[in-house]
Amino acid sequence: MTCDNEVPVPAAGAPVRRRRFLTFLVAAPVLTVAVPGTAEAVIPTLPQPAEILDLGDVLILAGTPTAGALAVLSVGEDGVVTLDLPRAEVGQGITTACAMLVAEELDLPLGQVRVTLADARPELLMNQLTGGSNTMRSVYGPIRQAAAAARARLLAAAAEQHGVEVSGLSTRDGAVILPDGRPVLYGLLTSAAAQLTGVFAAQPKPASEHRLVGTPQSRIDARAMVTGQFRYTLDQDVPGAMPTVVRRPPTINGSVKSVDSAVARAMPGVLAIGVVPTGVAVVAETFGQAMAARDALKVTWNPGTIDALSDKEIRAKLKAATLPFVVPPLLTQHLDMEFDFAFVSHAPMETNSAIADVRDDRAEIWAGLKSPIVARQTIAAAIGLPESAVTVHVMQGGGSFGRRLFFDAAIEAAQISKALRRPVKLMWSRTDDMRHGRARAASHHKLRATFALGNVLTFEHRVASVETDFRHGLGEVLTATAASLPVAGNLSFAQTVFLTTCKVPYNFGVVTSLLNEVPLRMHTGSWRSVYSANTRGAEEVLVDQLAAKMGKDPVAFRREYLKTARQRAVLNKVVAEGDWGRAMPKGFAQGIAFHDEYKSCTACLVEIDARDPQNPRVVKAVIAVDVGRPINPRGLEAQMLGGLTDAISTTLRAGLHIDKGLPLEGSYSQFHYARQKDTPKDVRIFVMPATGEPGGAGELGVPAAVGAIANAYARATGVVPRSFPIIFPVDFEPFPR
Amino acid sequence: MPTYTFVVNGKPVTVDAPADLALLWVLRDKLGVRGPKFGCGIGVCRACTSHLNGAEIQPCVTPVAECAGQEVTTIEGLASGEDLHPVQEAWLEQDVAQCGYCQPGQIMAAAALLRTKKEISDEDVDRIANVCRCGTYFRIRQAIKSAAAKM
Numbered sequence: 001m002t003c004d005n006e007v008p009v010p011a012a013g014a015p016v017r018r019r020r021f022l023t024f025l026v027a028a029p030v031l032t033v034a035v036p037g038t039a040e041a042v043i044p045t046l047p048q049p050a051e052i053l054d055l056g057d058v059l060i061l062a063g064t065p066t067a068g069a070l071a072v073l074s075v076g077e078d079g080v081v082t083l084d085l086p087r088a089e090v091g092q093g094i095t096t097a098c099a100m101l102v103a104e105e106l107d108l109p110l111g112q113v114r115v116t117l118a119d120a121r122p123e124l125l126m127n128q129l130t131g132g133s134n135t136m137r138s139v140y141g142p143i144r145q146a147a148a149a150a151r152a153r154l155l156a157a158a159a160e161q162h163g164v165e166v167s168g169l170s171t172r173d174g175a176v177i178l179p180d181g182r183p184v185l186y187g188l189l190t191s192a193a194a195q196l197t198g199v200f201a202a203q204p205k206p207a208s209e210h211r212l213v214g215t216p217q218s219r220i221d222a223r224a225m226v227t228g229q230f231r232y233t234l235d236q237d238v239p240g241a242m243p244t245v246v247r248r249p250p251t252i253n254g255s256v257k258s259v260d261s262a263v264a265r266a267m268p269g270v271l272a273i274g275v276v277p278t279g280v281a282v283v284a285e286t287f288g289q290a291m292a293a294r295d296a297l298k299v300t301w302n303p304g305t306i307d308a309l310s311d312k313e314i315r316a317k318l319k320a321a322t323l324p325f326v327v328p329p330l331l332t333q334h335l336d337m338e339f340d341f342a343f344v345s346h347a348p349m350e351t352n353s354a355i356a357d358v359r360d361d362r363a364e365i366w367a368g369l370k371s372p373i374v375a376r377q378t379i380a381a382a383i384g385l386p387e388s389a390v391t392v393h394v395m396q397g398g399g400s401f402g403r404r405l406f407f408d409a410a411i412e413a414a415q416i417s418k419a420l421r422r423p424v425k426l427m428w429s430r431t432d433d434m435r436h437g438r439a440r441a442a443s444h445h446k447l448r449a450t451f452a453l454g455n456v457l458t459f460e461h462r463v464a465s466v467e468t469d470f471r472h473g474l475g476e477v478l479t480a481t482a483a484s485l486p487v488a489g490n491l492s493f494a495q496t497v498f499l500t501t502c503k504v505p506y507n508f509g510v511v512t513s514l515l516n517e518v519p520l521r522m523h524t525g526s527w528r529s530v531y532s533a534n535t536r537g538a539e540e541v542l543v544d545q546l547a548a549k550m551g552k553d554p555v556a557f558r559r560e561y562l563k564t565a566r567q568r569a570v571l572n573k574v575v576a577e578g579d580w581g582r583a584m585p586k587g588f589a590q591g592i593a594f595h596d597e598y599k600s601c602t603a604c605l606v607e608i609d610a611r612d613p614q615n616p617r618v619v620k621a622v623i624a625v626d627v628g629r630p631i632n633p634r635g636l637e638a639q640m641l642g643g644l645t646d647a648i649s650t651t652l653r654a655g656l657h658i659d660k661g662l663p664l665e666g667s668y669s670q671f672h673y674a675r676q677k678d679t680p681k682d683v684r685i686f687v688m689p690a691t692g693e694p695g696g697a698g699e700l701g702v703p704a705a706v707g708a709i710a711n712a713y714a715r716a717t718g719v720v721p722r723s724f725p726i727i728f729p730v731d732f733e734p735f736p737r
Numbered sequence: 738m739p740t741y742t743f744v745v746n747g748k749p750v751t752v753d754a755p756a757d758l759a760l761l762w763v764l765r766d767k768l769g770v771r772g773p774k775f776g777c778g779i780g781v782c783r784a785c786t787s788h789l790n791g792a793e794i795q796p797c798v799t800p801v802a803e804c805a806g807q808e809v810t811t812i813e814g815l816a817s818g819e820d821l822h823p824v825q826e827a828w829l830e831q832d833v834a835q836c837g838y839c840q841p842g843q844i845m846a847a848a849a850l851l852r853t854k855k856e857i858s859d860e861d862v863d864r865i866a867n868v869c870r871c872g873t874y875f876r877i878r879q880a881i882k883s884a885a886a887k888m
Contacts, residue, residue: 091835225837226834287775349774349839399836430776642872673870676864
C-alpha cells in the first residue's frame with residue numbers, strides 16, 4: 001500500500017489497508033513560475049533564441065508547476081526504494097541515472113533502487129513528456145528533493161523510535177546510523193515514517209558530496225536484457241489479448257474501399273477480421289497465422305493523401321518554399337551552399353506495437369509511450385469513453401529516437417479492440433513500420449556566409465522542411481490541440497522548436513536562421529535531434545568550406561570563431577586525442593565538427609576510409625562531450641555512441657525514397673541503417689569534468705558527427721556532399737504494395 | 738494440424754502447428770518463450786537469432802517442421818542456471834545494451850561464432866550482420882573480444 005498524509009486518501013468506504021510503505025508525492029519546494037499559455041509566447045524575438053531559452057528550458061518551465069509531484073518514491077519494508085518515474089525509458093538509460101539520484105540522496109546501494117514507469121498521470125499536465133533531451137535536466141532537482149525529503153522523514157522516525165536527536169543521526173548503506181553506531185535499516189523504519197505528520201522538506205546534498213552520481217555505472221536492467229527476461233510490450237500476457245496485425249493501404253493514408261475476407265477467414269488460427277480506419281485488422285492464434293491471413297485478404301483501396309508525390313516533386317516543393325536571403329552578395333566575398341536531406345525512418349527495433357483491452361465501460365492500454373497523457377486523452381475520445389475510464393500503462397520501449405512521442409499503435413489497438421470486441425495484441429510489421437510509420441521530414445537547406453578582411457560578416461541559413469508533426473503538443477491535450485489548429489498551429493510549434501534548438505555556435509556577425517515548412521499529409525515526427533542533425537550538420541559542412549575559402553585550417557577557424565572557452569575545450573580535446581592533422585594514406589581523411597545544444601556541447605573527429613567513394617567506412621571516431629554535469633558517464637558515452645551510429649547511417653546510406661505516395665523501403669535489407677561492418681573499430685569518448693547543472697545528452701551526439709563525417713568524406717574524395725544520405729541508390733526490389 | 742516434437746532449452750515440447758509456421762511464432766505465441774524478438778520477419782535484422790543444434794538460425798524464417806527432433810536454444814537457454822554464458826558476462830561488463838531489444842539476437846550470434854572460432858578478428862565481428870538500431874556496435878565488438886579472450 002502506498003499512503004501517507006501527503007498522498008490522496010482512499011475514498012470513504014474503500015478498504016482500509018495497513019500502512020506498509022512510506023510514499024512521497026510532494027517534496028519539492030513551491031516554485032512560482034507561470035506556465036506559458038502557448039509555447040510560442042515565451043520565445044523572445046532575438047537572433048539566437050536558443051542561447052537564451054532552449055527547448056529544454058521551455059519543457060522545464062511547462063513542467064515547473066507540477067515538478068513537486070513528479071517523483072513518487074516508495075520505501076518498502078524490504079528496504080527497496082521504488083521510484084515511479086513519469087518518463088519513458090526506451091534505451092537512453094534514464095532509469096539507471098534516476099536510480100543513481102535516489103541512491104545518492106538516500107545513501108542506498110544502487111541495487112536497492114527500483115524504477116518503474118508511471119502510468120499516464122494527467123495531473124502532471126505538461127510534465128510527462130519524454131523528449132527534447134530533457135529527462136535528466138527536468139528530474140535532477142525534483143527526484144533529489146523527493147529523496148532528500150524521504151531521508152529526512154526516515155531520520156525523524158528513527159529519532160522518535162530510539163529517543164535520540166535527529167542531529168545525532170546519519171545515513172549509510174540503506175540504514176539510519178544511531179549515535180552509538182548501530183544501523184537501523186530503512187525497511188524497519190518505513191512504517192513508522194509513513195505515520196509521521198508534518199512537512200519533511202530537506203535540501204539535497206551539494207554536488208560536491210556526491211559519491212555515486214558522476215561515476216560510471218552499468219544499466220540496472222542489463223541482466224534482464226542479456227538473459228532474455230526483459231519484457232517489452234508484446235512480451236506481456238494480457239488475458240485474451242491475441243496476436244493482431246493490420247493490412248494497410250498501398251499509399252500513405254489510403255482507406256479501405258472493399259474487402260473480401262472469405263479465404264482469410266478459413267485459414268488456420270484466424271480468430272477475427274474487421275475493418276478499422278487504418279486498414280483491415282486480423283486477429284489469430286499466432287502472429288505468423290495473422291500475417292498469412294492478412295496476405296490472403298482481397299482489399300480494394302481508396303486513394304491516400306500524397307499519391308501523386310514522389311521525391312522529385314517533394315524536393316521541388318521544398319526548394320520553392322526556401323525563404324530568400326536578406327544579405328545580397330554584392331560588396332563582399334561570399335559562399336553559398338545548398339543541401340538536401342532525405343526522409344529517414346525512425347526504425348526502432350521494436351516495431352510500433354500496443355496491447356488494448358477495451359470494454360463497454362473502461363479500457364486498458366499498454367504501449368511504449370513518450371507522451372502518455374495526450375495518448376490517454378486522445379484514445380478516450382476515439383473510443384467514446386471518459387478519460388477517467390482509460391488506463392494507460394507505459395511500457396519500456398525497444399528504441400524510439402522520437403518515434404514513441406506518437407501513439408498511433410496504441411490508438412489503433414484501442415480502435416481494433418473496440419471494433420472486434422476483444423482484447424488485442426497489435427504488432428506492426430517492419431514494412432508497415434517503415435512505410436506507414438513516421439519519418440524524419442525531408443529538408444532543403446540554403447546557406448550564405450559573407451566575409452571581408454578575414455572576418456565573417458553574416459551567416460544566413462534558410463531551412464525548408466516537410467512539416468514535422470508536433471501534434472503530441474507538450475504531452476497533454478491543450479498544447480496538442482494548439483498544435484493542431486489549422487491556422488499557425490503546427491507551424492508555430494515547429495518554429496518554436498526550431499528556434500529553441502538550432503543555434504549557430506560561432507561569432508559570425510549577423511546570423512539569421514529561418515525555417516519554412518511544407519505541410520504534406522504524411523506521417524512525420526521528431527527524429528533524434530529534430531532539426532539539428534540536418535541544420536547543424538549542413539552548417540558544419542559550410543564552416544569547413546568557409547575556412548578553406550578564407551585560407552584557414554578547419555580547427556584553427558573553429559577555435560577562432562567559437563563563442564566560449566567551454567566550447568573550445570571540447571574542440572581542443574578531440575584535436576589532441578584524435579591527433580588532428582596526422583598524415584593519412586590516399587583515400588582516407590579526417591573530418592571534424594562541433595555542436596552545442598541544450599546547455600551541452602560536443603566535438604567529433606572521425607577518420608574515414610573512402611578509397612572507394614561508393615563504399616566509405618568511418619574507421620575511427622573521437623568524441624568529447626561536456627554536459628555540464630554528467631549523472632552517469634557510462635550512460636552518457638552510450639548516448640554519444642548511439643548518436644555517432646545514427647550519424648554514420650543517415651549521412652552515408654540510410655534514408656527513405658518516396659515513390660507515388662509510399663516509401664519504397666520496407667525492411668533493414670533496404671533501409672540501410674548501419675551494421676557492424678559499417679561502423680568504426682576504434683571509438684574514444686571523453687566526458688569533460690562536471691562544471692554546472694545537467695544539460696541535455698540524448699540527441700547531442702548526432703549533429704556534430706553528421707558534420708564530421710561529411711567533412712571527412714569531402715576531404716577524402718574531393719567531392720563535397722550536397723545530398724544526404726550520400727550513397728542512396730534504390731539497390732533493391734521493393735516489396736509489393 | 739500436424740504435431741511436432743523437439744527440444745527447447747533442454748525441455749521436450751510438442752506443438753500443433755501448420756508445417757510452414759515460423760519457429761519464432763511457435764516459440765513466442767504457443768510456448769511463451771519471449772526472448773527471441775520479432776524485428777523483420779524475413780531474416781534480415783536477426784533480432785530473433787537463436788540456435789538449432791548449436792548453430793545460428795533465424796527463427797522468423799525457420800519453419801517449425803524443420804525443427805522436429807532437433808534441439809532449439811534461445812537466449813533463455815544460454816546460461817547454465819544462474820551462471821551466465823561468457824558472452825552474457827561480457828555484455829554486462831561492457832554495458833552493451835541500450836534499448837536491449839536486439840541484444841538476445843546479438844548475444845546468440847556472438848555465442849554461435851565463438852563456438853566455432855576461438856581467435857576472433859575484427860573481420861569476424863564485421864560478419865555479424867545483426868542490426869542494432871541504438872548503434873551499440875562498438876561495445877558489441879569489445880564484448881565479443883572480451884568474451885573470446887576469457888573462453
